[in-house]
Amino acid sequence: MKRTFILFYFICAFNFSLLSNQSNTKYQEFVDSWINSHTKSAGTPFSLDSHDARLLINVIYFSYLRSVSTCHVQHVGAQALTQFWQLWHNMIFTRRNPSKQPVYNTSFQSNLHYITQAIHALEDHAQICTTYAHALELVLKGPLAHCPTLITMLENIRHNARTFTMQGLLSAKEHVYAIYNYKLTNNNFISPQSRSISDVISNCMSFLRTDSLVEADRCIIKADSQIWKSFQMLHTLGNHLYVVIETIRSDFYWTLYQALYTIIEKQYGLEACIMVFDAHGYKDPQPTSSLLPAPEKK
Numbered sequence: 001m002k003r004t005f006i007l008f009y010f011i012c013a014f015n016f017s018l019l020s021n022q023s024n025t026k027y028q029e030f031v032d033s034w035i036n037s038h039t040k041s042a043g044t045p046f047s048l049d050s051h052d053a054r055l056l057i058n059v060i061y062f063s064y065l066r067s068v069s070t071c072h073v074q075h076v077g078a079q080a081l082t083q084f085w086q087l088w089h090n091m092i093f094t095r096r097n098p099s100k101q102p103v104y105n106t107s108f109q110s111n112l113h114y115i116t117q118a119i120h121a122l123e124d125h126a127q128i129c130t131t132y133a134h135a136l137e138l139v140l141k142g143p144l145a146h147c148p149t150l151i152t153m154l155e156n157i158r159h160n161a162r163t164f165t166m167q168g169l170l171s172a173k174e175h176v177y178a179i180y181n182y183k184l185t186n187n188n189f190i191s192p193q194s195r196s197i198s199d200v201i202s203n204c205m206s207f208l209r210t211d212s213l214v215e216a217d218r219c220i221i222k223a224d225s226q227i228w229k230s231f232q233m234l235h236t237l238g239n240h241l242y243v244v245i246e247t248i249r250s251d252f253y254w255t256l257y258q259a260l261y262t263i264i265e266k267q268y269g270l271e272a273c274i275m276v277f278d279a280h281g282y283k284d285p286q287p288t289s290s291l292l293p294a295p296e297k298k
Contacts, residue, residue: 027255030160035259038153050268052150054285055139057260058277059154061292062132063161064253067246073118073125074239080118081235083111085228092221127279135277144282161252168248169241258295 038046046053083106090102138144145151264272273292274285283289 024251024255026164027252030164030252031256031259034157034160034256035263046263046267047147048150049146050272052146053264053268054272054274054276055135055144056150056153057257057264057273057292058275059135059139060157060253060257060260061275062128062135062277064250064257065128066132067250067253069125069128070246071243071250073121074242076114076118076121078235078239080114082232083114087111089221089224089228092217092224095217130279131277134279134281138277138282157256161249164252165245165248168244261292261295 048056086104086106090104090106093103094100140151140154261273270291271285274289275292276283276285276289
């Protein structure tokens, strides 16, 4: 039986280490309490057979992996978007005079690198999310579970994951407002009092009526920069909220996964830690099947 490890992603778009460290104690307390409530007494095994235990640990693992993958794909996607816009802005800034020095020091090769990286991350993310969806659907609503206890366990786990997520969002609310206010006051974003896009177009057309192509082009470039900054603020805040959500989910599920893996491996052996889901759905465990990653390999 071979052990393979699915690629682990790093959550690097924003730093939530303080929030994560404060919450990990709560996650561990929940996990300890949850495990105790699902064993007959301290130190005794789960009341699941090896098949249902395997399904449980798979769903928990892919719940964790989906959150980590979401954070990663957002980060590389934002990088690619920024690089592509810089390439675009260099083009419109130099289109009247290609000999002008571009605004951004970026090359086609570097842009291609970021865009290719984002495409690959999106492909990986799609596979992970599809696998996660299959696991959840087939276990909670499908015929795979042998015992209703497994369904009850997973519903309880998912309920608590949502509770921790909402608590974390409330804790991060002031931080999100701080980011918005900082960017609004320090980065010259378009405010509600600023000109609308129709005003920009009207201004540009007035320059064209007087045959002032240079001024019209300057107007377009300035408007393009302002619109990008406003859009950048929007997707920064959106990404920020999702990183809060997915960081909480990944920490919660990883804490639970570590505890469950140790118990299940000890009680049922490595056969209960076989990976039984992929992007195509459920696959029967075989002697050559891959094993889920051991906790120490995060």
